[in-house]
Amino acid sequence: MTPADLSLTVLHAVRRAVDDGALRVDVPPLVKVERARPGGAGEYASNIALTLARSAGRSALDVAGILEERLRDAPGVQEVAITGPGFLNFVLRRDAGGELVRAVREAGASYGSGTDLAGTTVRFADLTDPAESRALLVTETVVRLLRSQGADAGFGGDERIHVRPGAYDLDTLGVDAARWALLRPAPQDRPLDGPPLLVQHERNSLFRVRYAYSRVRRLLGNAAQLGFGPAYETPVHASELLGVLGDHPVVLLSAARHRAPDRVARHLEATADALLAFQHTVLPLGDEKPSAAHRSRLALAEAAGTVLAGGLSVLGISAPERI
Template sequence: MTPEELSTALSACLADAVRAGEISVDVPETVRVERPKSREHGDWATNIALQLGKKAGMAPRAFAELIAARLTAYEGVASVEVAGPGFLNITLDAAAAGALAKAIVEAGTDYGTNAALAGHVVNMEFVSANPTGPLHIGHTRWAALGDSIARVLRASGAEVTSEYYINDAGSQMNVFANSVLSRLHGRGVPEGGYPGQYIVDLGHDVLSAHPGVRELTEDAALPIVRHAAYEAQMKDIRATLAAFDVSFDVYFSEKSLHDAGAIESAVARLREQGHVFDKDGAVWLRTTDFGDDKDRVLIRANGEPTYFAADAAYYLSKKDRGFAEKIYLLGADHHGYVNRLKAIAACAGDDPEANIEILIGQLVSVNGAKLSKRAGNIIELKDLIEWLGKDAVRYSLARFPADSPLTLDPELLKKNTNENPVFYVQYAHARSRGAARNAAAAGVERTVDGADAFDAALLDHSTEGELLAHLAAYPSIVAKAAEFREPHRVARHLETVASAYHSWYDNCRIAPQGEDEVTDLNRTRLWLNDATSQVLANGLGLLGVSAPERM
């Protein structure tokens, strides 16, 4: 019996009690069941009696006893205990619990997906590094977490568009172009310019695309260099993200806002909403009405738009593209952006508590990391991937909450031991695939003569009950990870599943010993083995980490 089936049974019990006149209450579509903290309290628990008892004019415990009597009659339910003020602790019989193994294998990659966020249309912006240099360690955390959050949101039914905002407008692009052009002519780094070998390398890229650029006047060469160097740097950024298994649905250009007149349009729309005013020759947005510490300038007195004006136009662009929910993932130095972005949402007529969400990530560092030889003063993401491996970096970043500072230990991440969390989980998957290969070699298959060979009641060992319990909890873990934007819940749960699997593997044989005959116990355990493989692979996939067949 899956958690969904148990939830349906509880809803049916409530409906039957209403029809019988025993209670009078609105029956919820779903009844939430959760794993109790201690296995001694059963396989599943629900607080539905605490939620509905008083609404029904009954003491929650009496309400719980009424539901318990009905639920006990359901096939697959071994016992139902009323605990405390009205909790229901539910124990399934071995067959009902074991049936989950077959259900997981049959569901395959869909196991763990849910519809908790169905109907939610989300735009999620993350990384958004300036196109003036390579991705570095400061972008690493959001690249890993942002992509994993997008994955768990999709797994929970949300329609998610991942977006990279390219800051390709403004003075930094001219500084960038001047830096490349200066190195193209063999000169040093201009004052305030970008240093690093990568600037020289970009110059070579520009020269390959435009061999005669050095013969042009600097005024003529600058726009050519700016565009060509920008294209080359964005190609490098995309390649680095691809190596990190991070992809974006949309790369949105800030310059496109300027070129399309979107900033002027945004100012006019916000003025119509009554939130724009003129002062000292400049155009302002009255963000203090919505919690900002001061009003913000949109258009300077010299007629130049501010970065804030571009932020406002960009927000309106997301709204116009149909994204009811907009998630921004920002770095630790962007706390000041929270109130001003929420104020933009409010000025645009949105609910800042519902239509915009801003997540702030803390800094990450790496013990013993060397500065990039190309960039000189940063730790490049591509160097980090080459040094530690994509899987180790992504998993390590995913297993901690975003708002906690984090220091990665390279020595630990390079160990092929159980101390290394990513190795521990990946090894569990590889071990399960090895067990399946050994079972096949011994003649153990999940089917006999084309029919499934599975007897759930045979999965009655204590380690099997423990493993099944953790496999059953996986969908709710995914749903919570999506709800709270916390993929570390998935990572930590995979470690629990891996631990339970290793314990089961050490106690329960899949393949028969020696010349022993293959039995339904062997076949049924193969189903459980393969179900564990599926959950580990599904979970690792949500974290952007591979599930190796061999290690």
């Protein structure tokens, strides 16, 4: 991990804290990190907590604590500590990408599942009114998210998720687009306009996510024709992609806690965009021979495909191998 990679990682943590509602600040365009000074801890340090404290209306130590929670398991970060009035100090890992890719490959579709909500019981109200079709869809998805984090969740209770009404238009849109139209916006926001979701264009967020997954499958097929497969053997410098893959478990937990499937959808968009920007580096070009670098990049792309397919499955949306 380079200082630039670390800067992006800290910026991801700020963005997650804002999305979670833990911080109410404008996300800065960049985060400055520098070599730790004599007497400091770790290899690098950032004063981002001190920078955000005033606008957040909290002490720098409070802000640093919020960010530290979101950085302690970040890919590439071995250790994070808070020193002085609120400086964040970092010790970096040498093979964070390899650890992350191995974790995704070992877990497969269950990557991101956890037990943080074990012992929690949630029972939602039964919904039978056709006018509540969006509320039912959102609630069923939240039940799936809660169960993925170890909660005992289901129906037969009185808890409700308040949503802005919207029709589940299967006849016009089909299952995938109909679900994305209702789940991609936050529950209190209006549903997406349906017809644009049927157009194969980069402006269509559902198309980008599903296309990114299909690109992974094509990369794996093309690599097999060239005689090599995925194997993470050497570090890959792809901080944006590694960052969003490392965020996946936190996003699923946050979406379950906040009853917000839209967080999963937005995360899938970020993963797709990072993968599509990275894909051109995966296969050998021209007369190049497949190398450890290509095998490692392919393994990272495969991990991204696993996250995309798993996230779409949580939303009840298919991941086609070809588009």
